[in-house]
Amino acid sequence: MARLFGTDGVRGLANSELTPELALRIAAAAARVLAAHDRSHRPVAVVGRDPRASGEMLEAAVCAGLASAGADVLKVGVLPTPGIAFLVGDLGADMGVVISASHNPMPDNGVKLFAAGGHKLSDEIEDEIEADLDSTAERPTGAGVGRIYEVSDATDRYVAHLLTATPNRLDGLKVVVDCANGAAWATAPRAYREAGAEVIAIHALPDGENINDGCGSTHLDALRAAVLAEGADLGIAHDGDADRCLAVDAAGEVVDGDQIMAVLALAMRDAGELTDDSLVVTVMSNLGLHVAMRDAGVKLRTTAVGDRYVLDELRASRLALGGEQSGHVVLPGHATTGDGLLVAMRLMARVAATGRSLAELAGVMTKMPQVLVNVRVADKATVAASTLVSAAVSAVEAELGETGRVLLRPSGTEQLVRVMVEALSQEAAQTAADRLAAVVATAQ
Template identity: 50%
Template sequence: MSRKFFGTDGVRGTANQYPMTADMALKLGAAVGRYFRNDGDNQHRVVIGKDTRLSGYMFENALTAGLTSTGMNVLLLGPVPTPAVGLLTKSMRADLGVMISASHNQAIDNGIKFFGPDGFKLSDEAELEIERLVLEGVEAVQPQNIGRAKRIDDGRFRYIERVKSSLPSGVPFKGLKVVIDCANGAAYRAAPEALWELGAEVIPVGVSPNGTNINAGCGSTHTQTAAEAVVAHGADVGIALDGDADRVMIIDETGHVADGDQIMALLASRWADAGKLAGGALVATVMSNLGLERYLTDRGLRLERTAVGDRYVVERMRQGGFNLGGEQSGHIVMTDYATTGDGLLAGLQFLAAMVESNKTASELARNFETVPQLLKNVRYEAGQAPLEVASVKSAISDAEMRLNGKGRLLIRKSGTEPLIRVMAECEDADLLSDVVDSIVTEVEASV
């Protein structure tokens, strides 16, 4: 059974357009409330966090109404990073966690992500059942059993203390000048505060959210802003987060950007040397560069690949008992410390590596030579199915034959936006460009 409105990371879309409407949020709140409160007891609770999008107010209120209508008690955290919701769901003994965010998307979008009582994102099976409840409707509780809602003021501080406690003792950041770009998003207060408390000289960027400027020309998807700040201030390193702070990019002292693959390579190597890398493997998605796989193999380590989406990375980590995984896009998952990708936590681990090794960011951020990789996106409209068009299928088949033995090809629909993603890797740059462009041309012609 296919999911109707859940994607690879919750429900996501343009605010006030299906499925991201206040009415849908109300129904989702009631459905997930019924799913987790199925014994009639009024001790059940849910924590709700959000990023800084204007529409967050609307969805927060609608979800609260739906949840309390089924007897759930709601604790409102306000703007906090997504990993904080995963953490607090478990530590506050909540039955459910909700994050209102569209992550790295533009400000007009929003999304709703759910976490179970263990702090991990819900399984496909749970999301299918919640969809069924949304479509069938749920019965509201009796008036005397309606849930309560209240704001929680210390959620951010609990999260800050948790990420600080992940660092080895005796690793102060005093003397490090750090640019932190918070993308005008959920970590705009937590990230600079954590770094300052750890002793760093902090240069904050993207810390003035106004409801409409999240991810706008800043953050992990627009790293030029942080890179320019690093160079201009003579900083030792830059940390660029996305809108909900579950992704990170590292900028070295020269302004060079290290993506998730390079960060994972560093952590996997260091953890393996310290005997901390569980299972001798790193879990990453099919998008990770072939250069990362070669780097790990040369060190006697394995790369376990999954479908795209940090939730699938986490599922494989839990199944195999692995403790390090992530995505090229900057989700870094360290299950010793967190239940989902945590950009700030990964950034602090990178700073700790700088201090412990006495090496510069540039020495730690360039661990392997990447195999040339080209990714292009084609936007399509609702109802269109470009990958089912005969000319597109033919172009993909031709590209696969041309790359056979020379590289690899990955074509997929985005799980968070109406995009067809065309990605290929090949040592031959001309062939790489040619095969990607041939497919993109056919996809564009079909939409």
């Protein structure tokens, strides 16, 4: 049987794969498991969601499940995922539940769990919760049933935290923010304005159905056009639950997660905040970031793809900055998970403090052309063990030398092998990637 929890909670088509019944069982099991780990007090859970229509239904189910298992619930309403993670610690709760499918299309939804302090659950705790889904344990009755409370100042608390974590004000900056009709639709414009920026918000009228619909961090064309039309200094794009941030400079050019990390790494180094002068990235980060950080004296630590692996390395080595090309960037000194609003405010603070444009700051790194080809295979393991494939990779690596890079990575969920090549030109990268993809396709 496949594991219920994926790399980022439980996701699926709402009311079909992720039903209210399943959401209730997950919440009740989580409350029972966490209560079993600490019987000193009645469990308290923070519950929040993004604005997609099915969230209302699933929120009701989650709250019912938690209360039925004897946990008290603190409802915070529509709020970015990192805001909910922050509130778990700020309110002294034992756990948090986020009802969101992040950048997925509207019909999907998800249930993500946080432990005390707003940290992601370990695989072991997730396995315990999954094993407890069909528990026949006696339910509490009477005063033992959990209560459900509304937290009226949840947004105020989160915005105050963001302002405290921003090193300087944003006065003088004009920014367009694409809220993806998602969880940040009210919070992001408010936070940026309170920090001093002039803010034009787009895709900030969620109706339950338009989340991520042709907007946000996965669809940047509207933001690019708005930045140019408004004469803004920069643009910020979030995804549906606002744990990611991508940017656009004044000329409409995209500034991705690698470039954002380069800007923040140098800002934090200059401020003495970059622990061990190290940055944590995944194997998919652009070679240009490696070159730029090497030239700047910043060390890179590389993990497998996935924010979980970045978080693990940040915690294990007690480092201050890490993330992914997708814009999922983590600042452990201020957040327990990727926080798109925090990253945006720190990025804008660097622009405001230096008086330099975002384009100039991001220019510290030169992006290498990167080509990704997905090759469908019968057996990923066979391809991974193929001497023909390894020989072809070695040959391409020798040809590219220090001016390029090759990465072959089996998909974690499908019978696919992802072939990624970076080179000095788009043509060279495409040629090499197609050549390796042809070898992978025959090595089965």
